[in-house]
Amino acid sequence: MIVKCRKMPDHLLFLETLLQRNADLYEQYQRVNAGYIGELRVDCEWDDIFLEQEHYLFHDYQITNQANFTHQIDTLFICRSFILLIEVKHIMGRLDFEEQTHQFIRTKSDGTQNVYHNPIDQIERHRLLIETLLLKWGIELPVIPAIIVTSPSAHIGMTPPHYLIFHVTGLRTKLQQLFEKYSPSVTSEQLHNLKVLLLANYERKPFVRSIIPAKTIIGALCPHCQPTVRLQHWRGKSFQCPRCDNRFTDAIPKGLRDYKILFGELITNRAFRQFFGMKDVKVASKLLAHLNLESRGERKTREYIIPDKVKWGT
Numbered sequence: 035m036i037v038k039c040r041k042m043p044d045h046l047l048f049l050e051t052l053l054q055r056n057a058d059l060y061e062q063y064q065r066v067n068a069g070y071i072g073e074l075r076v077d078c079e080w081d082d083i084f085l086e087q088e089h090y091l092f093h094d095y096q097i098t099n100q101a102n103f104t105h106q107i108d109t110l111f112i113c114r115s116f117i118l119l120i121e122v123k124h125i126m127g128r129l130d131f132e133e134q135t136h137q138f139i140r141t142k143s144d145g146t147q148n149v150y151h152n153p154i155d156q157i158e159r160h161r162l163l164i165e166t167l168l169l170k171w172g173i174e175l176p177v178i179p180a181i182i183v184t185s186p187s188a189h190i191g192m193t194p195p196h197y198l199i200f201h202v203t204g205l206r207t208k209l210q211q212l213f214e215k216y217s218p219s220v221t222s223e224q225l226h227n228l229k230v231l232l233l234a235n236y237e238r239k240p241f242v243r244s245i246i247p248a249k250t251i252i253g254a255l256c257p258h259c260q261p262t263v264r265l266q267h268w269r270g271k272s273f274q275c276p277r278c279d280n281r282f283t284d285a286i287p288k289g290l291r292d293y294k295i296l297f298g299e300l301i302t303n304r305a306f307r308q309f310f311g312m313k314d315v316k317v318a319s320k321l322l323a324h325l326n327l328e329s330r331g332e333r334k335t336r337e338y339i340i341p342d343k344v345k346w347g348t
């Protein structure tokens with residue numbers, strides 16, 4: 035049973051929105067997106083596995099430790115016999131997990147190498163926290179860390195002996211082996227209680243936006259023109275593109291959706307004008323009134339709250 039579903043990370047949505055407005059961010063976006071693609075690939079594998087044993091799955095489990103640091107566990111699986119912690123890596127090339135040096139090295143087919151944070155150290159950090167919590171909650175279950183590699187062109191090289199590091203296609207077999215190795219050590223009720231405790235301690239890390247790079251194009255964008263063109267001429271009911279001359283009646287709600295992702299849910303009249311490139315305070319006030327947004331504060335300090343779905347033209 036899936037207790038927590040995976041959502042697109044806020045950071046990825048932020049980068050995706052920013053990328054339409056600043057092509058320089060492509061590599062950064064690709065890196066973050068690859069991580070998400072790998073996690074979704076593992077989720078798909080879980081969907082294809084039928085387990086008779088009672089179990090709960092938490093995708094992207096987040097919790098804060100006693101030192102106020104966040105743990106973000108890609109997948110947390112609990113059953114009456116064991117707990118499985120999964121760290122996902124979507125990286126192609128040869129991957130070496132060096133035990134002595136604690137380094138994680140990727141070698142591409144052309145021989146170039148990259149050194150990354152060792153996922154074993156990451157998952158061991160999670161294991162320690164989960165074991166501490168189990169002790170505190172009086173639940174005795176073995177905690178097994180695993181690293182799952184998802185890129186089809188990855189070649190798993192050197193790994194520490196007895197450590198679970200495997201390609202995603204092996205998940206079903208590894209689970210079977212774990213069920214054969216570990217017998218149930220908690221009751222169904224204890225497992226249910228553990229699920230409740232884990233849910234109660236779930237704490238999503240607040241997203242902190244990075245500074246918008248200087249070259250980024252702000253405002254409403256023409257959906258037709260490439261490279262990106264900022265719509266600049268408000269014609270009373272629509273924005274007109276200075277390049278293709280097309281008019282767009284939905285440019286403001288679309289622009290506000292992006293504004294919310296890039297800057298947050300609050301917008302002032304001044305910020306609205308700066309973003310959409312409008313000079314006239316009255317025109318902006320009329321548009322903000324037409325949007326019927328909730329607001330707080332009075333007059334010049336008034337801030338409007340951008341909802342998840344901006345209604346327009348109703």
Ligand SMILES: [Zn+2]
Nearest residue numbers: 256259275278
């Ligand atoms: Zn255009």
